[in-house]
Structures are given as C-alpha cells and as structure tokens.
Amino acid sequence: MPTSPIDTSTRRRREHLAVDGRVLSDEYHGIGRMAEMLLRGLAGTTEFDVTVFVRQDQSSRRFALDDLIEGQGHRRAVFDLPLTSSWQWVRWPGALRRAGATVTLSPYSLGGPVVGGGRKCTFVHDCIMETDARFAPDRRTRSLYMLQTALMARTNRVFTRSAASARDIERFYRVPVEPWQVVPGGVDEDFAAGAEPVPRIGAQVLPATYVLQVGARRPHKNVAALVRMLAHLPAEYHLVLVGTIDGRFPDPVPRLAEELGVTGRIVHLPRVSEAELHSLYAGASVFAYPSLIEGLGLPLLEAMAAGLPVVASDIPVFREIAADAAVLIPHEEPREWAEAVLSLRSSPLRAELIAAGRAQVKKNTWDVTVARLLTALRQM
Structure with a gap:
C-alpha cells in the first residue's frame, strides 16, 4: 500500500535529547529539583525533542512525574534499573538507540551511559566522598563511586554546579572543567x-x-x-x-x-x-x-x-x-x-x-x- 511522503526536514534539524529521570524521587533533594526544573525549561526549546527515562514503578511525593514528562510535551521511556546497578551500563546503549538519542544528559554521574547515546554529558555535582572517607558509608562504596565517577568523567562531558566543585573535579579526576561547563542550579x-x-x-x-x-x-x-x-x-x-x-x-x-x-x-x-x-x-x-x-x-x-x-x-x-x-x-x-x-x-x-x-x-x-x-x- 503506497504511503504519503513525510517531511522530515524539521526532525532533522532537531536533536533528540535523552534525560535520565530516575533522580526525580524523594531521595535526591537538590539533584531531583535540578532535573525537574531543567525538564520544565526544556519544554520551551525548539532545539530538542526530549525523552525522559524513569523506572516502571517510580513515584514521588515531591515531583508529579506525569506533569514533568507528558505535561511538558516530553516522551516517557522505562529504564527499570536503580542508579546503583552496574548492569545499567550494559542496558543503556540499546535503550538509547531505541529512543533515537543524539545527545544524552545524566543529571547524576552515579547513573548514565558510558557508550551509546550520541554525545554524552553528565553532572558531577560535588566531590564529597572524595574529600573525606568519613563521608562515604564504607571503603568499598567510596572506591566504587570514585571508579564510576572517573569512568563517567572520561566518557562524558562533565558539567558541575559551582566553581568550587569544578576545582575539586579537576583535582581528583584530572578532567578540565571550563567556566562554560559550570551550570549552577536555580531557584523555583x-x-x-x-x-x-x-x-x-x-x-x-x-x-x-x-x-x-x-x-x-x-x-x-x-x-x-x-x-x-x-x-x-x-x-x-x-x-x-x-x-x-x-x-x-x-x-x-x-x-x-x-x-x-x-x-x-x-x-x-x-x-x-x-x-x-x-x-x-x-x-x-x-x-x-x-x-x-x-x-x-x-x-x-x-x-x-x-x-x-x-x-x-x-x-x-x-x-x-x-x-x-x-x-x-x-x-x-x-x-x-x-x-x-x-x-x-x-x-x-x-x-x-x-x-x-x-x-x-x-x-x-x-x-x-x-x-x-x-x-x-x-x-x-
């Protein structure tokens, strides 16, 4: 059956941004707030189509997910692994390919892809565990966290939220963070x-x-x-x-x-x-x-x-x-x-x-x- 030609010129001009929305939970106060407001702000851009990845049963007292995703004109996709799972690195490439992602934004460096998804960026919000071992639950958690952050920092463009954090990231991970990569959080x-x-x-x-x-x-x-x-x-x-x-x-x-x-x-x-x-x-x-x-x-x-x-x-x-x-x-x-x-x-x-x-x-x-x-x- 013949089909009508589809004008894809607009689609070609728009990038497809995939956002890891698993931080939209009560567990992540500042990071979740930042992700919420970025999703609201991205609703007004003509540069990106946005897909938000969340868990199947994800809920929050603070964030109305339906409003933040479908209510802002974004698309929802399920990525049903916790931020702490190492299996996510295996699953991300296929999920991003199915979403058609050309750019991937991970609001938290603990989760997010290291391959696939086009150009990749992640927020490294701080170097709290790196600064003092007492700020980590145990030695193993600290070591794994630093290993994962180092891997993300070397495979993603790093954004952070303050010049103070940028200096810490450069000190601990030897990754340059230029002033344009500092994206401070705002206030509702x-x-x-x-x-x-x-x-x-x-x-x-x-x-x-x-x-x-x-x-x-x-x-x-x-x-x-x-x-x-x-x-x-x-x-x-x-x-x-x-x-x-x-x-x-x-x-x-x-x-x-x-x-x-x-x-x-x-x-x-x-x-x-x-x-x-x-x-x-x-x-x-x-x-x-x-x-x-x-x-x-x-x-x-x-x-x-x-x-x-x-x-x-x-x-x-x-x-x-x-x-x-x-x-x-x-x-x-x-x-x-x-x-x-x-x-x-x-x-x-x-x-x-x-x-x-x-x-x-x-x-x-x-x-x-x-x-x-x-x-x-x-x-x-």
Missing part, C-alpha cells in the same frame, strides 16, 4: 511568592520559633553542629530538621540531643511536600546550613528566595553562591552560631540579609540555569 520562583506559615505538618505541631535545616541526614551535613548550637539558645528556640536519615551512617543527633538536654526541642520531618516545604521556610526564624562541603547547597538559595536570613558554614562554595547575603561562620563554633541566630531575631542586619539574599538569588534563576545548559549543550 514559587519560593519568592510568599507562602503562609502553617501550625502543623501532618500530625506534627510546629513550634512558634524555630531554626530550619533542609537536607538528607549524612555526615557532611554536620547536623550535630546545630544540636550544639541549640544548647546555647533560649528554650523558646527549636530546631526543625527536614530530610531523610541515611541509614548507612550512624546518626549522632539523638544521643547528642539527650546529652545536651534538647531532645524535646528538635522536630524531625523526614519527608514533606513542596507546599509544606514552602510553608516551613515561611515560618522559620533563620535557616541554618552547617555543611562541611557541598556541591552547591540549593536549600540555601531556596531560603534566601523565601526571604529567610541564612547562617551557614564558612566554606568555599557558600562564599561563592551566598557572597555577602549570609552570615558565614566556622562550623566548629556553636556559641557563635547561636549568637548569630539571636542577632537576626529583629535587627537591621536581618532586613539587610533578606534584601541581599533576594538580590543574590535573582542571579540564580532556573531561566538562567536552562539558558546556560543549552549553551553548554551547543558547545559539546
């Missing part, structure tokens, strides 16, 4: 929309005055520093910790809180919805971020966008992304942290930091991030 405009505080999250009643921290409970997050800080604050102050506890690591918080007598002043919320997270930022007194190392520190930017003053550890990446819009303090000084929190209760400094933070995040919108990613993809 909804954080600046002014959410209302809420009295409770689910069954958990929220304290009237609290310091907020957001992020998975892992050693490099240094949450114990906030427990020590809390012991130097008046009894009305509480600590709200948002994020799952990584069971691969010992959690020092319960024992330390008991020793310091502050157990009743700590609220732990393992998982919250996007709307709940916005309300938590809106109701907090201060956002505290005592990390020992980060690739970017997206919650810090989210807090500034929400109009929340920030106290953070004095590390290179926070100097880079916060500039003068946060109070930066050595992480091992709990009394100084407490003094900083109290100084921001009601003072000209609080208003100055809020204004400076909002100005700073305007340099880190998702529109800027997507534009930089598209520029980087063109230069591959």
